[in-house]
Amino acid sequence: MDQDDQLYPIAILIDELKSDDVTLRLNAIHRISTIALALGPERARDELIPFLQDSLDDEDEVLLALAQELGSGFVEYLGGPQYAHLLLGPLENLAAVEETVVREKASESITKVAEVISESQIEEHYIPLLKRLSGGDWFTSRTSAASLFAAVYGKVGQKTQEDLRKMFGALCNDDTPMVRRAAARDLGAFAKNLSKELVVSDVIPLYRKLSTDDQDSVRLLTVQDLIAIAEVLDHAETKTYLLASIRGAVWDKSWRVRYMVADHFVKLASAVGEDVVRDDLVPAFVALLKDNEAEVRTAGAGQIPGFAKLVDQDIILARLMPCVRELSTDNSQHVRAALGTQISGLAPLLGKDATIEHLLPLFLQLLKDDFPDVRLNIISKLEQVNEIIGIDLLSQSLLPAIVELAEDKQWRVRQAIIEYIPLLANQLGVEFFDEQLSNLCMSWLGDTVFSIREAATINLKKLTDVFGIQWARQTIIPKVLQMGVHPNYLYRMTTIFAITTMAPSLNTSAITDSVLATVLSLVEDPIPNIRFNVARAFEVLASVLSQEPQGRGVISSKIIPALEKLKEDSDADVRFFAGKGLEVALVAQNEAVAMPLPAVTGTNAAAEVGAGLTKPLGQ
Template identity: 70%
Template sequence: MASYYDDTETRPLQLLVDELKSDDVQLRLNAIHRVSTIALALGQQRAREELIPFLSESVDDEDEVLLALAEELGKGFEEYIGGKEYAHLLLGPLETLSTAEETLIRDKATESITKVAAVLSPSQIEGYYLPLIKRLSRGEWFTSRSSAASLYAPVYDVVSDVNKEEMRKAFAALGSDDTPMVRRAAAKALGPFAKKMSKEDVLSSALLVYKKLATDDQDSVRLLTVQDLIVISTPLSTEDIKKHLLVQLRSSVSDKSWRVRYMVANHFVELADAVGQDLVREELVSAFVQLLKDNEAEVRTAGAGQIPGFAKLIDQELILARLLPCVRDASQDVSQHVRAALANQISGLAPLLGKDATIEHLLPLFLHLLKDEFPDVRLNIISKLEQVNSVIGIELLSQSLLPAIVELAEDKQWRVRQAIIEYIPLLARQLGKNFFDEQLGNLCMGWLADHVWSIREAATINLKKLTEVFGVEWARTAIIPKVVAMSTHPSYLFRMTTVLAITTIAPTLSVEALRDDVLDPLILLATDPIPNIRFNVAKSLEVIAQTMGKIPEGSQVSQKRIIPTVESLKNDSDADVRYFASRALVQAQRAAAAA
């Protein structure tokens, strides 16, 4: 490594040259990742005079190598060549990379050019950056013109008015380019560019480019103009929007391409915020209803995700009259994705409607969605009940909700029962300890006796999560006694479930709970006549020993109670029992030695 920092020799650069000429792609890639180290070894002057020209000539390589080079040059590389006053030298290799055929390389190169631009002085921008944009914008290949589009916005607000006018004209030319890929790049870059413009320039320049792109024959271009519409609308008055943008707004909502309508639906709340309250009521309510009734499920899904956000912008009367019928239809949509999106958002309407309207209109929809055959729908409803709880109260919510949960918990399909078990911790966190103990505690314990193994396993994991929610003291009174009571059950399956439950919840328990409540019944099961139970006891003692080893006072418990038990199991007649007992003994001895 010493030779890398020998500033008197050419070895660092020669090493880079040799590695970049290697047939091994990985070697060349590693060389690029070390280019900052090479620059440091060469020193700032030689890095400027030798390394940068060499890198400019080394842009004919595998895509992953070029991608790495484009990234490295944007990581503050100017510090290795003398600081900000020489940062413009990095634009040379990056300009070449920004014309590459591979999109990822071009995107990374333009990203790095933007980072370099942030440290350039106004004179460097005028002398080096703007000429770079001009060359790229007039390039023969579409790749250079595509890259140019994203480079206008970063420096627009720091150049002279004359240059601003030239930049607006040059960007407009990109928006009218013959190649769809260039127009697509212009549509993507128009929003950030327009953000930097004054209102007058938006009306005289950005608006014209937007209208041209919004009527493009390629839907891949039109869909990108939705976000441009949001940006352009923001600084304009309601009258300006009505005069200049209303036609385009209506056209986007009714566009022949579902992908454009999807983009409108997906950004509808942003669009509504941008155009203002008057147009929301006059135009966008009807437009939103149209999107919620679209014939494409993807559009309806995106619209469903915007419901509560849009509802905040209108009054309760309009919500009940116009949106709620669409919500009811969406709750019965043929697409499970539409129903899932609605279930994830519908609870957001409760605070807007108030208690009475929520009880009358939303609760029936909650209960309907809670019985949906698609698991994500049920999960989304349950995970957002806290908002409903805050509006109508836990008592009323539980009266409505509990029958549906109980019905699902006893469903004949075990996968449905398992899905409900997985939702219980979410419910517990939202509905509180008292409600859980009164209404769901027995239900959770009942799952431990289910005839399906997966349900019993899920039930033990559920107990661990509930302990994390409500705390160890709650578990010592509400869970552990019931689990321990199963250890003397005549059925082998019940005794096995006890061991499984203890193993699962042990890491969440305190030393006191393990020592006083769990260990004795577990040790008794070490003499169970069923080998499967005995080796699972050994596995459980291993877990408990690990927990004990983390706490000083746990060492005595391991020494006096766990080690004797696992030593006896080491002499068991069953090979599996002996194996797991040996593992447990190692952990127990470590725990005993921890003090």
Template identity: 70%
Template sequence: MNPEETDESLYPIAVLIDELKHEDVTLRLGAMRRLSTIALALGPERTREELIPFLEDSIDDEDEVLLALADELGNFVDYLGGPHYGHLLLPTLETLAAVEETVVRDKAVESIAKIGVVLSQQQIEEHYIPMVKRLSIGDWFTSRTSACGLYAPIYKLSTPATQEELRRLYAQLCHDDTPMVRRAAGTHLAKLTKQVSKDNVLSEMIPLFKNLAADEQDSVRLLTVESLIAIAEVLTPDENKTQILDTLRTMCTDKSWRVRYMIADKFVQLAKAVGADIVREELITAFVHLLKDGEAEVRTAAAGQVPGFSTLIDQDSVLREILPCVKELVTDTSQHVRAALATQISGLAPFLGKDNTIEHLLPLFLQLLKDDAPEVRLNIISKLDRVNEVIGIDLLSQSLLPAIVELAEDKQWRVRLAIIENIPLLAKQLGVEFFDEKLGNLCMSWLGDCVFSIREAATINLRKLTEVFGVEWAKQTIIPKILQMAQHQNYLYRMTTVFALTTLAHASNGETLREFILPTIGNLANDPIPNIRFNVAKSLEQIIPLARKANLSTAVNDQIKPALAKLAEDSDVDVRYFAQRATTAA
């Protein structure tokens, strides 16, 4: 539609405007989601002169509708005629930024920030900055909370005099009497720190950070970790020692576990920011304490940082300081700690090297593979490829293969699924002879699993194995076993045969299609179970393009089409439907 179109007969503008006023919340919400359509139909001029004033005057009282409005307005600049008119959206968003509902305020702040970066300096000085000032000194904490997120986006776009005023106003918010405002100030301090000059960081941002880091509310203190990192990235290693080291020490041993959790969760990022000297002299000891923390949540977060932090220190320190803690975490009382460690521990292998991995890590892997918690076993299995890259498949198979075979029959199906998904990787590195001897029968046994997801994954696994070892291997090793299943008394095995052959068809050549796959699926078209017959129809629909690509037009005409014609006259309605759909493809 032409953006300049003003003929209301071409679009029911009045109807949508009425919906915005309707008592039914669903109608108002739907209309709000179509604001861009309304604006497009009205054109820029009428949108500026009619729609925006209407929205300003009819702010809703339903949070859902307000959220939709705040979201829509963030992408509305073009509908007004471009950035030159972007400031017209600010009054409505200012109102939304002061409402009680947090998600509405957050979305309004996000939209204001999005608009602010496209405004000219004049618009910022005349419209954006006055709005920020009003919100910053508002009577209600809600407006002051929102104001905290509006400084950083336009700081560098402002004049030096305005920047000075913005820093002064932000300092007031950092000292606000209301904890929620100080929390917001702590949240956004890192973003503002990245915008101001280094001199201002030293003279103003660091004092504000230290004040918030010592706040009586732990909910404020925990939000200053990001600011600590932002400041550390600006300063030199020597400046970090003099300016923030004492505060860092205090935060690492804070009485609140939530603050220690935040430190642990960002530990690698923090260590990279402060410099090698502080890492070596202070943070190794601090990290060990976090790994041994009394709160499971802190140990969980610290466990996730083990590989990343280890790369920042020397190998001897890892073996001497970090690995003893890791060994303790393997038997931690918290399942969540062990699960986090299981995800990350393999990341140590490339850093420690082959000998140390074999000596120190392999016993821990084996212990985690036998963990009582399925999630722990699942996490360690999914990362085995990293270990294989370091120690080689021979040692990996000798040490871990018995545990892997045991897990392949785990009572938790998700663990069995994780094993299946890693089989192609292992197969590629084990080689065909070792695979056939140790894992071949195991892969076939999954086709008869009681869980459909496992049977489905097993068929996909066979296709991937065919891609690894080749079609000739499949013809000799797995296809004969699948064909035997086609004669099984249990219909689930016959159903799995259809799925397996259909999946294998995508990795097979024309000869295999003609000699093995099509005849077997064709025979199953006569199966007494309707579910099998309609899956045969779905299978043939997939195989038709593969057969044509392999120049098997004769097979399509002599085998596939007659089978589909018979299924299209089946007594079961579902069989007829899928057969007719496949016939269309033929």
């Protein structure tokens, strides 16, 4: 290859980067690794990197792509880690641009470069970059710098470490709130690289300065710094140096700060000693659960079981349960929904007697909540309570809640309760299910919304897995097959979907004695959509039947002739799926096959959804 040929890739890259078309420029950036490979390491270092550094595009999309590409293993195209520092030039420029996502991606890529460069490269190239960014005239470069200290602090000498601490301290005291916010975001990660003595002498003063900042957007980020610092110190030191700050955060005038405290409360409590939890954090947690802002109470409700694990049962009953009772009747539905997700987690901590006395009334109360999400959240966590007290005490209130949710006017609520039915069935037992829930599950097959009917067929398969094939043959298969002769074609379609979905959970006997006759009868259905779904059903049934010699005989005598008939159908879709099914059946009749089963829904899914949403099944 002569020199002109070698220049060809870089010429194309330059042309595309200068193009007015953003798509072309993006494509060029995404091909940089290919271009670098074609150029070779030396020319990539000497030509490509300087070009990228001098020709940065002003389109944020292109800049973001470049920042990402340079941090995605690009070092190898330059000849290895000894040349990795060359990437710092273009990445430094990207770390100072105005667009936040570009700066963040550039900082992330710089951190990746820091992982592979040597100490000498850090001293010669990385530290000067850090100084330039930290001392930049524009706040954008200083915000990027804050995230770059932790990556190299442990790799440099003491003198450089001292300089890094001073530079980071300057960012924490910057006049621009955005810079202080970035410093607060990264203070915890920086602190983890320092010795305990330096955390006490250098980091805690910076934390206190940021945690009392006049901007709540800065203060709220110091909550995670507080956790990181507490994890470095021992419990006695935490009490000495951080207890006042913890109290200040809990009682901060900004609800956003209190929200962050509530949302991270278990992590915070886990990082301090038992005496601090008992004497100080229990009252603090109670205060958060009684906060004036619903968002804070919602976050606190999500922390209840985790925090309860850190205290004695007496404290749970005396201090936390009164708050839980108040939250169960909170004016905010979001607070009650969050409590509904978490309240069951208290049962293992309280034990059977205390759960029955204190928790069960609240549990049953939330099952009757007006907001469906609350009831759904309770039911989704039923297993935890059932393990402690048994299902008998719950069933009388559980059933009305299930029925009400099953009939909710929002189809997504109905779909959610369907997904919980197999879990409930496993806990309630077959007798209770047959008596109370069987008809409900069958009614979903006739829902006006296709997604509900689809979920109902999947539900039947899961129930078959729970209760067994014999139960399915006696209880649900007869009801499914009755729909196969319904005058409304959507009912017949649902029958085919249900059979196709359930087939992998059935055996040869159940298929040949029960469902096959219905599928065969629908070969001549007047609706083409049904006929091609019959063909797809045969494909699944053949895969299942092929596992036993008796089943392979059924494939030869019944399924293949039916598919051959469908292959001559007047509808092109029917012929297509019949052909696919026939290929599977011909293989299956001779040997056991492990075929990937086709999805329940097919190319008619969109039409099905439309029909289901607009036309009730009864019409």
